[in-house]
Amino acid sequence: MPTQLGKIYLAPGGMQLIVTKGGPGTLSDGETPLLRADSGEKFPDGTPAGAQALQLGKRYKSTDGAVEVLVNKPGPCDLRYEGQPMELKEAKPLPSSD
Amino acid sequence: MGERDGPPAAVLYELIDDGRVGVITLNRPERLNAYDITMRDGLYEALLAVRDDPRVRAVILRGNGRAFCTGGDVAEFGSAPSAVRAREVRWLRDVWGTLWQLPAITIAAVHGYAVGGGFEMALLCDQSIAASNARFSLPETGMGMIPGVGGTQTLPRLLGTGRALDVVLTGRWLEARTAARLGLVSRVVAPSRLAAAARSLARRVAGLDHAALKALKRAINDGLDQPLEGGLALERRLAGVL
Numbered sequence: 001m002p003t004q005l006g007k008i009y010l011a012p013g014g015m016q017l018i019v020t021k022g023g024p025g026t027l028s029d030g031e032t033p034l035l036r037a038d039s040g041e042k043f044p045d046g047t048p049a050g051a052q053a054l055q056l057g058k059r060y061k062s063t064d065g066a067v068e069v070l071v072n073k074p075g076p077c078d079l080r081y082e083g084q085p086m087e088l089k090e091a092k093p094l095p096s097s098d
Numbered sequence: 099m100g101e102r103d104g105p106p107a108a109v110l111y112e113l114i115d116d117g118r119v120g121v122i123t124l125n126r127p128e129r130l131n132a133y134d135i136t137m138r139d140g141l142y143e144a145l146l147a148v149r150d151d152p153r154v155r156a157v158i159l160r161g162n163g164r165a166f167c168t169g170g171d172v173a174e175f176g177s178a179p180s181a182v183r184a185r186e187v188r189w190l191r192d193v194w195g196t197l198w199q200l201p202a203i204t205i206a207a208v209h210g211y212a213v214g215g216g217f218e219m220a221l222l223c224d225q226s227i228a229a230s231n232a233r234f235s236l237p238e239t240g241m242g243m244i245p246g247v248g249g250t251q252t253l254p255r256l257l258g259t260g261r262a263l264d265v266v267l268t269g270r271w272l273e274a275r276t277a278a279r280l281g282l283v284s285r286v287v288a289p290s291r292l293a294a295a296a297r298s299l300a301r302r303v304a305g306l307d308h309a310a311l312k313a314l315k316r317a318i319n320d321g322l323d324q325p326l327e328g329g330l331a332l333e334r335r336l337a338g339v340l
Contacts, residue, residue, distance in 0.1 A: 006152070020150050057111045057147035072117060072151045091143065094191055096135050096174045097184040 001026050001033060003067055003081065008037040013049025015075030020059070023067040025082035050078025060086040109140030110162075111147060113154070118304040119297070120148045120157035120202065127163025132171035133215050138193055145196045155304035155311065157200065158296045159223060160207040161216075166232065169214025169247075194248050197222050198319075201312050203303045207296035208232045208274075209289055218247035221256070224315065226282065227296050228274040229289040234282065237269040255322060256281055310340055 003009075005022035011029040016037065019027075027034040029050045035041045054060075056074045061067065062081040068089065069079075079086045110123040122144045124131040131137070148154050161167050178184035197204065197219070206220035209229035217234045220226045236253075238245050245253075245266060254262040257280060265272065274286045287295045303311065313336040321329030 018151055056113065057144055070147060070150050072113065072147070072153065091139055092190075094135075094139075094187045095179055095183065096177045097187040098170050098174050098176070098178055 009034040011077040012043040012047040013076035015077040016073035017069040017071050021068040028080045029077045049076045059089040061089045108136040111144040117153040118155050119300045120154045122159050124161040130165035130168040131161045132168050134171040142193045154202050156203045156300040158205050165210040166208040166212045167216025169216045215247040218249040221252035227285045228283040229292040232274040234272040236266050240269045
């Protein structure tokens with residue numbers, strides 16, 4: 001399932017994200033593919049959630065940087081893209097401008 | 099941005115009302131929310147999160163502790179590597195341009211001191227609600243500087259040039275009710291009512307039609323930068339696509 005720009009995806013543990021850079025691959029929480037919020041689908045009861053606590057407002061990127069997401073509801077999720085763990089996107093350190 | 103291990107984050111960000119209202123809290127109370135690099139980076143991250151989340155219709159900007167924000171942290175003054183690098187940094191991390199251009203309606207909830215850049219942050223918001231204990235000042239001119247968070251542009255648009263110059267040249271304190279009388283804040287409430295008043299306004303705004311809100315904000319903000327004829331044409335265009 002492609003990762004579509006501007007779409008919101010849900011993880012089994014309640015984490016929610018919005019895609020800010022899309023790509024052809026699949027987002028997942030560990031082995032469990034995330035669901036598109038507008039799909040109407042639900043995770044089966046007992047679907048396990050990942051252990052990593054994702055924070056509101058943080059961005060994650062795929063290993064090649066081509067796909068990016070923004071967490072808009074915090075929650076547990078071992079976030080992956082095409083099976084590879086996504087990395088926290090850190091802002092480039094900049095000095096004071098004063 | 100949120101609170102995890104290590105020191106408290108300089109900026110906190112949360113979503114309420116099913117994600118339709120963002121709350122950004124300046125969180126350096128021990129420094130009266132003076133604006134330093136950590137606050138700059140945290141605020142920028144939070145503003146980008148608001149910008150990129152289409153659910154967010156309104157955002158409240160507030161401060162923790164005794165002050166809304168006391169402007170640039172003097173401990174960092176003069177620490178920019180060079181004037182050229184400082185200009186580059188302001189361009190690379192355009193906090194104020196991002197705040198001004200947010201599609202969401204921005205509401206400053208101001209209490210205590212709002213000084214320099216803190217005052218100017220509120221001026222960049224679409225609406226400001228002040229607690230009765232709020233005090234505003236732009237002291238930069240007396241320090242050999244000029245307001246650098248948009249104040250030279252936002253203040254005259256609200257006050258006209260004469261009164262704006264009076265505020266900037268004198269650096270005098272404006273009490274909350276004076277600020278309201280001048281049109282710099284839309285309402286003054288008791289300090290204990292500030293959070294509720296800001297949330298009430300944000301909820302009301304968040305319940306309005308999103309496309310109409312965006313069009314309204316654009317018509318007013320962009321229209322002011324044009325002659326009346328251009329502003330009226332802009333309004334016609336925006337109204338025509340709703």
